Amino acid sequence: MSSNHSVWLDGRQVAPDEASVSVFDRGFLYGDSVFEVMRTYGGVVFGLGMHLRRLGRSAERVGIRLPLSLAQLADEIDLALAAFAARELKLRVVVTRGRGPLSLDPTTAGTATRLLILSPLAAQPEHLYQRGVAVALVPGGALPGSPAAGAKVSNYLANLLAAHEARRGGAYEALLVGPEGQLREGASSNVFIVQRGRVRTPRPEAGILAGVTRAAVFEAAQRSGVPLEQDVLFASDVYGAEECFLTSSLREVVPIVCADGVAIGSGEPGPVTRRLHACFRELTAEGHFGATFAD
Ligand SMILES: Cc1ncc(COP(=O)(O)O)c(C=O)c1O
Structure with a gap:
């Protein structure tokens, strides 16, 4: 095994x-x-x-x-x-x-x-990127302000169960939502939305893990001239987004095309997501991003 x-x-x-x-x-x-x-x-x-x-x-x-x-x-x-x-x-x-x-x-x-x-390393299935994935929004995530919030601690059971629940319902990933409906992150990923051409993602203060891929997408956005902001976002922002995507080290940039059965934008991976993913892959090919220990 x-x-x-x-x-x-x-x-x-x-x-x-x-x-x-x-x-x-x-x-x-x-x-x-x-x-x-x-x-x-x-x-x-x-x-x-x-x-x-x-x-x-x-x-x-x-x-x-x-x-x-x-x-x-x-x-x-x-x-x-x-x-x-x-x-x-x-x-x-x-x-x-x-x-x-x-x-x-x-x-x-x-x-x-x-x-x-x-x-x-097992390659991710190409259909993730070609067709995009569905997500389910579920309550969950670390309590903002607790020492473990934002730390990558191994106590992942709540996240694993949220992802499992989402998968049982046919979704690929769970997006965790706080008690007042604030969007946090995926069970094992960060989340971004695109609205009116601007990319938006929850702030670290939402109690999220600030992903390395998330940081690389910031760099990709800057290089591509795509405006990006960190903000307080809500579940409703996901349903009403033009595009949405998730990021993680193993999965890179995965388009989200459906949330709780609601089609996001055209229901297909969008141009901004594709552009950022292409630019992210350039960063991986260059090999310098985040390589050093300096802050
Ligand atoms: C809760 C959570 N948020 C975000 C991420 C994405 O982090 P990274 O891009 O560093 O892999 C992960 C990755 O496992 C995660 O578990």
């Missing part, structure tokens, strides 16, 4: 089927860990510096002390990439708070556990 993967646990390569963490690890017990998911283009991780900086910020927000500096972690990733059979891969980095007694008190944990999982 896991033979295609490569697993590195606390700096040592471990056979995937034998890799395990303690049942007393707080990552297992409480979802007390932070993570990143990245992918390569031409063997180079896209936005590595940005992903690692976000890992650092996520850890800081929830008070997990990283066991290595970001530069050391990058070196460890380089080693793991070099030892991996496939050139195009996805990489999951997880840092848990570590093992400790059965205690709710996070300060009782020992040293953080770090894990790299490398897997061959």
Whole structure:
């Protein structure tokens, strides 16, 4: 099952089927860990510096002390990439708070556990981009203001269940909506709408994860001369949008053509979405975006 993967646990390569963490690890017990998911283009991780900086910020927000500096972690990733059979891969980095007694008190944990999982990259089906996808709007998302809001913490159950619910209803992704109807993000993606030629996306203050792909779309918009703003958006903005799309590291830019059964714009992927996706792909080919550790 896991033979295609490569697993590195606390700096040592471990056979995937034998890799395990303690049942007393707080990552297992409480979802007390932070993570990143990245992918390569031409063997180079896209936005590595940005992903690692976000890992650092996520850890800081929830008070997990990283066991290595970001530069050391990058070196460890380089080693793991070099030892991996496939050139195009996805990489999951997880840092848990570590093992400790059965205690709710996070300060009782020992040293953080770090894990790299490398897997061959499966290409996304082309129809996602050609035809676009449907989404369902569902209540959910982190509470804005909580330390975990905006941090990529591993406690994803609410998001996974929201996505599962959306899929059961025939949609591809769930868009999470706050108690007053504010649009937040996808269960595992960020969301953008296009209205009167302007691209709009929820602000970080909505309690969203500020995606690396989201940031790359900002750059793509600037390069393409497309106005883009971060704003407070509502579910109604999605239904009334000319275009809508979602972004994530593994899926890039996916047009959304239907929300809760309502066609978005023409019901087909729109020109602004296509332009931004093309420009995003140029960024991935250039390979510099978000590469460095500097803020
Ligand atoms: C909740 C959430 N928002 C946004 C994203 C997109 O982030 P990125 O573009 O960095 O992959 C993800 C990715 O997994 C996510 O889980």
